[in-house]
Amino acid sequence: MRRPFGVHVLVKVVMMKELTLLLKIFVHLLSLLVSSCAQHTSNHAVIVSSSRYWFNYRHNANALTIYQFLKENGFRDENIILMLADEYAVNPRNVFKNRILTTPEGPSLYDASTEVDYRGEDVTVSNLVHALTGHHTAGLPVLNTDEKSNILIYLTGHGGDQFFKFQDVEEIMTQHLSAVFQQMHAAKRYHEILFVADTCQAFTLGDAFISPNITVIGSSLRKESSYAHHADENLGLSVIERYTYAFHEFLRNKDNTNWGKMTLRQAMVDPFPFEQQRAHIGISDKLAVRKADQVVMSDFWVNKHIPSKRHTKDVVAYPIDYEMPRFSLEAYQRATGIDYRASEKQQKAKDDHANAQPTHSLIEGADPSDGVFLLLTVLLFGMAILAGFLL
């Protein structure tokens, strides 16, 4: 039976539409593949320790461990956003003054070269969002990334089911992070993101992510906690988390330095079984074109430029017996010709003028040896005692 002419045309139109749609999808996927395969041209990192108070020392140590590791692998401070919510090196309870240590004999994770971009009360949800999305907040650094930038985002602190705490005041939810990444993707601010969280129920932070090319690694799954690795008896508290410590020790092992071939899964998941961590390491690469066993460590953990050792002229070691140079005002004045005491002289002149002016107080104030004061005191108490006799 012959179909009517209209149906024939309709079928053709529908088939054309399907074909067009398929073609569009194919092109999109192809472009994604191409873009993913296209090499990134820069590496950036955002490291956040969101915890305050002395007993959260280990979160600070986590962040600084990652920071120092990145610096050793050629990252420059311009490419790292380091957020530390509290200062532990100078905490009065820190017996190792000006140092952050995870082992008593180890090097300090905090030294003269550590550049903290957001500190103290600047570590907030909104500032993290601004830093990621590139919205400049007065004086605070942000990520200068483009569509060819690989970004490592490392969060450590206290977390829960789909949230991450900031300073016991606020939380950022997975949905919020997802919205931020969508914004970044729309603005072409990243090539690939490696999102690492070392908190309790860390893996749940990636539940709501939908933007492409994001790999999520969490140190614990839902309803699991991340634990500390060891405590220091001098400090009296735990100094680092298990996952970060194990990960760092794994990477420092000279047998594991071939980061150009070692994949994310091989370096960040497989070596850390449940028996060691007491939690399962979660990894999700469903959004990424390149999977975790295809992406090599150097794509995120080694700076795109020539990797350099820690002790370069950019990085100054902080010796224990380091003495801060003393600033000499006299030398400064000789060098600059500026009278640095000018403001002090002006202030003194003002004070002298004020002191010379008659004061406008109703009562000036007296000395305890003042005769009038003594007389008033004697009168007051004398009259009170006399009245006591009478009444």
Add this chain to the structure above:
Amino acid sequence: MFGETTAQMSERSEQTSFLRSPSTSCATVLRCLCVFGLLLPSEWLPWIYSRAVQSTLIDDIFTLGHVLEALAIRQLVPPHSFASTYEGHTIHLPPLLLALFQPVSRLSESQQHTTVGLCLIVVDLLIAWTLERLGKFVVQQRKTEWEDKLQEQVPEAIQPKLSHIFEVTKESNAVVNSATIPLLMAQLYYWSPITLLTSNVFVCYQNIPVLFSLIGLINASQGSLIWGALSLVLASYINVHHALFVVPSVILIRERRKSVVVFLISFLSLASAMQALSLYLVGTSEFLLIAYASHIWTFQFQGIEPSLSTLWYFGMEMFDRFSMYFTVLMGGAPYLLVIPLWIRLYRYPEAMIALFWLLGTVFRPPATLYSLNVAFCLLLLSSKSLARLRVIPSLIAVSSFSIPVALYVVNTWLWLDTGSGEANFMFFQCLVYNAFVAIIFVQFVAACLRRDKALRLTEKLSYMGDVPEKSKQN
């Protein structure tokens, strides 16, 4: 002494007053030795002089060091007036008290220590003597026939359980009875190593407002309106919390059928006059700031040193955003309880005295063992309430509070002196200590309420004619 009956002991204590007691002379000699550094010198027992031990005993504000610091600040800060002393919000002594200690600065350091130490021996003597007089008035002289009469009719089922220890009626043969209580109160204070260390080793004059408060209460009990008001004004000028003792003073004055209005007007007038004197001393431009620094600052979490007080504990442990909440809670809590306690216990001013003092011990900084020592002395005023204490919680609290104190000292030393240890251990001991003090407070309040309830019930039954004679009760 051994083998005496209770009656003989009572008779002997009636004849022996505190001042004439040989134990007082011994204690005075010991205190003098401490002042001159011959007993408990720092070379033999350096740990006593550690910051940890001192923080449990003394209030840093009422020490010679604070006075000398004030004088040094005055010399450094132009225009070197008396008001300059309060620059930098470091000094928190009231101006008149600071002026009182000015002559001490002209002495050498050892002379300062000795002079003030000897004066504080006299103050402690007076406090102990005043405690004895207060005890005599409350337990021996104050007319409470209505209670004695009712107590005889109290049914057996609601009789106090500890009446064999604390005297409830004159006929009972209790260990702690009206004859022994006054001397016991005085000796519990004067012989206490806590007061000895506080006044004569560390030369802390936090006992001065205590003396004024007790004198005020004594004068009020005797109907001396102006002197009572003057003493309480002096006490509350030094420590604002002592103004609470106006409440039991008013009750005692009413019992004497004297004018409460005159008393209150005298109190307010004298307080105003004291503030006017302070104003004359410091000048109008700085007066408000200095008044805040002297009287109000303790209500806020500023400049608090490590101690056993709840204010220190909450100040360290709370998050900043809760500071206003805890300021209102810690500052207002003791005063919120005044009116309910007054309404409920207006017939027992002696219990109110102890309760108001305990409120200050729990809520007001700094909490020292000295204030707890005074609290124990004042608790003895209410032996009829003590007889209704629940044994187990009271015994646990009283016998156990020394444990967190000892642990507090050790943990403070570990944290602050050796640089090791966990600050939270020290915070926890602070919390436990205050929990025990709070238990003592709550148990005593409950005992007072049980006492009142038993009397009210008996009174009600007697009106209804349902109370059988004592001999017919089971």
